[in-house]
Amino acid sequence: MKSFRTEFGILPSPKCINHEGKLLTVGSCFSEVIGEKLHLHKFRVLVNPFGILFNPISIFKLLLLALEKQSPEGNLYLTRHDKHYHFQFHSRISADHKVDLKDLLDHTLQQVNDCIRTSSHLMVTLGTAFVFRHLPSNSIVANCHKQPAKDFRKELLTFEEMILVFESFYQELKRHNPGIQIVLTVSPVRHIKDGIPQNQVSKGLLRVFCDLMEKRYEDVYYFPAYELQMDDLRDYRFYKDDLIHPNATAENYIWEKFKDAFFEQPTIDILHALDQVQKNLNHRPFEPLSESHFEFLKHLLQKMERMPAGLDFSEEKKGIMEQIKQIEDFRQTEKSNSGNESE
DSSP states (O other): OOOSSOOOOOOOOSSOOOTTSEEEEEESHHHHHHHHHHHHTTOEEEEOTTOOOOSHHHHHHHHHHHHTTOOOOGGGEEEETTEEEETTSOTTSOBSSHHHHHHHHHHHHHHHHHHHTTOSEEEEEEOOSEEEEETTTTEEESOOTTOOGGGEEEEEOOHHHHHHHHHHHHHHHHHHOTTOEEEEEEOOOOOGGGOHHHHHHHHHHHHHHHHHHHHHOTTEEEOOHHHIIIIIIOSGGGBOTTSSSBOHHHHHHHHHHHHHHHOOHHHHHHHHHHHHHHHHHTOOOSSTTSHHHHHHHHHHHHHHHTSOTTSOOHHHHHHHHHHHHHHHHHHHHHHHHHHHHHO
16 A cells, blocks of 8 residues: 655664763753653753743853853843743743842753763754844843833844854854764744744754754754654644644654664663553552552562663652552551451
8 A cells, every 4th residue: 555654764863872871952842842751761861941942043042151151141131920031041930039030040051051061962952043132132032021022023043143153152062072962953843923934934944054064063963853743744633733733643753763863772672661660650550559559569669670770760669669658557557457356
């Protein structure tokens, strides 16, 4: 039967990911999708610490700020509904007081500095080449934070602007971590508020930018998340109800392609074992205080003990031990009640 999909091969990354390395993901919401899957599978990963960012100027400027241990621009703080925000960061990073926000931003930048200096991979997902310039400060911002439209001008980035900010960041990054692998992706999320034709122009600019950087630097690798969604899957059944964001089926399919590109067989074997542990953790017993569930929990602890030593199961083990204690307490209560009845 003739295939109804356009599948294509993906060249493997020149540097594989394993559980011994560290990773940093930044950018659009798709970077959180991959980052959370990495986190779920026990990789040491810092996921989108700046919040969701869409344009390359904001992304690479913040990364450079972190590397240089600089504080965010002082004239880009704002207040909305008694909360304090910063135009260079996503709205989920906020505080009740400006001084608290400053401390939070400095802490976040230091956290990124610590991570990026020792990471094996930096994954950057670009969402759009459209930016908003904050007119009072003449600065390109990451988020408008629902401020008046008259304070902003929408612009489309040029290749020169994107390349300039990337290369400034790249040179500093390589000075601190010469062995790091940079992974660029274009988000498969469509920015239809820009208009369908305009979104295609924006994505096209980002895609060509990624291609130029991959050809220019041997330690830059492009992963085709955008092409997998738009050309391989290419159907609205692979989108959420908003018809903009990939659904869980699409995310899992792209994750499988990601695994093929970045993981060698020993890592894939660990992931298979982790998937089985995760299924066990999600198991909901019919009788949570039964002897059979008690044995199930002990067996699950043994599975975790057999996993590689570097994988952190502390939270999972804590939850299992709480369940075991509940069963033991129930047993003790039953024993006491039985003794009282015999008297």
